[in-house]
Amino acid sequence: MTEKPTMIAFQDVHKYYGDYHALRGITATIRAGEFFSLLGPSGCGKTTLLRTIAGFEGIDRGVVMIDGKDMAGVPANKRPTNMVFQSYAIFPHMSVAENVGFGLRRAGLSKADLAARVGEALEMVGLKGYGARAAHALSGGQRQRVALARALILKPKVLLLDEPLSALDKKMREHMQVELIRLQRQVGITFILVTHDQEEALVMSDRIAVMFEGEIAQLADPETLYRRPNSRTVANFIGTMNFLPATVTSEMGGRIEIEAAGFGAMALEAAQAPGAVTGGEVSVGFRPETLTVLFDGQSAGDRESMATIEEVVYFGDMTYYDVRLDGTQSPVRISMRNVFGRPVLDIGTRTRVGWSPGAMVLFR
């Protein structure tokens, strides 16, 4: 696959609110046509960063480029971006069609052309025939669609989405996630989504920037982010990760040998150890589903350790076991899919646990 051209480039972007340093040197590029997410807890600066693209927030230092042009001094109404607001910001005194066609007011279209464009946009978001309705009489999901149509009708280079799904209930949210992905593929423009929901980001995005305290902690595709987080904070924010103490015994040619409590000695690839690790206290991290509780007669694919089950949480399709590996202080969580005919083990059971060094990540 050839690399897509750059649509948005941040170069050392800083933003202050009084004494508060909201953006601390953001440098990143967002490619044309990708579904990009800014993910982080509230107050991490993700919405601020989005608003610097839209032009609602000025920056104190650095450069924001859109499609190769420096955006310094370009006001929001002159930028090739459109935004879907968290509150949707549907104009309550207008009809659906007036809302959707609002951005075309200045295009000087004939009435028929305008109506055609509005109809097209409404059809695209699945609201065909809703044009005459009053905007304030719509449901949450419909408002969302009107906001999308209104932003997309101007054919922007970039669509900015500020937590667009957070006001919807769970079912509607999952439905709209799929709709948004479909829509993005259909129109092919760059979507930038701000969300605090890691699952939403993983499901929808081509690439994700995880932000903490005004900085991008990691920028990667969802799989890399999940399997190879580059810090404990990222690992904890996305999904669940277990940690056990470990020591580095040798480092040679990209292969790192460690001695981990409960697992013993193992060799890891350099990619599994983000940040050069030279001695000192490190920890080894692994996802709950990368360990397997081995039942009688089963054999491990790779390595095995002995453990005691300390807690069992039954979820129907899954069972979570908190097990303590022999020679460790605190339990680790293992998630097991419940297969027909396999019993749920009791607390206190001694069991074998299968694991693989390939699923481990080393953290400072």
Next chain:
Amino acid sequence: MKVNGFKLYAFCYLIFLYAPIILLPMFAFNDATVIAFPLTGFSTRWFEEMATQPTLHLAVKNSLFIAVTSAVLSTILGIFAARASTRYRFPFKAGIMGLIMLPLVLPEIIVAVSLLVVLLGLGVPLSLMTVILGHVLICTPFTIAILSSAFQSLDQSLEEAAYDLGETPASTFRLIILPLVMPGIISSLLISFTISLDEFIIAFFLAGTQPTLPVYIFSQFRFPQAVPVIMALGTILVCLSIVLLSIAEYFRRRGIARSGGKDTGGFL
């Protein structure tokens, strides 16, 4: 029916509050010159008599001019202040807003006397303009209170959305903000008009030789034969006030409903 103490209290309270107002039209349509029971007969002659009094006409004209001008000026000032206080942060905001709202609780006699002293000190001749000045001062806090609730219920992202869709700040104000706060503006105009129209103290102190309606009414009470006419005039004013305040409240509520907010406060 069991008479509950609180119900009795509420009933007496309402009688005390509204009985005088109900008496007003009763004597206005009574054909006796003396304001006393029993009523002697139905007549509209007091209303007809109003048409023959040039001072009354002048007073009505003056009062309408003062009320309309004060309402427009104080509403314009109210728009600026309400917009600034709901949208922007600036130093000493709480203090500044407090000072603007102060005339709401300041005794009017103090406002009137101090304005009189200042105006005389500056050598400004007393006229309708000086009354307007005083009325703008006491009406503006009311307009700010009404308009703040209108501006507050306005979602800030509506403005940003219009801006984002290519409009300029000026056209955004015209296309989005103004239509959405328009009910508040109408309500503010009507309420400040009503306040100014029946204001007595400031008008009495600052009007110079020009009569305004409340001052004229007060002066007429010295002549017993003029009292029934004043009753008739009072009847008209009561009806007018009720209509205006109802319209004002209707627009205020509609404004809040339209911008999707919840009703918080108001005067009625």
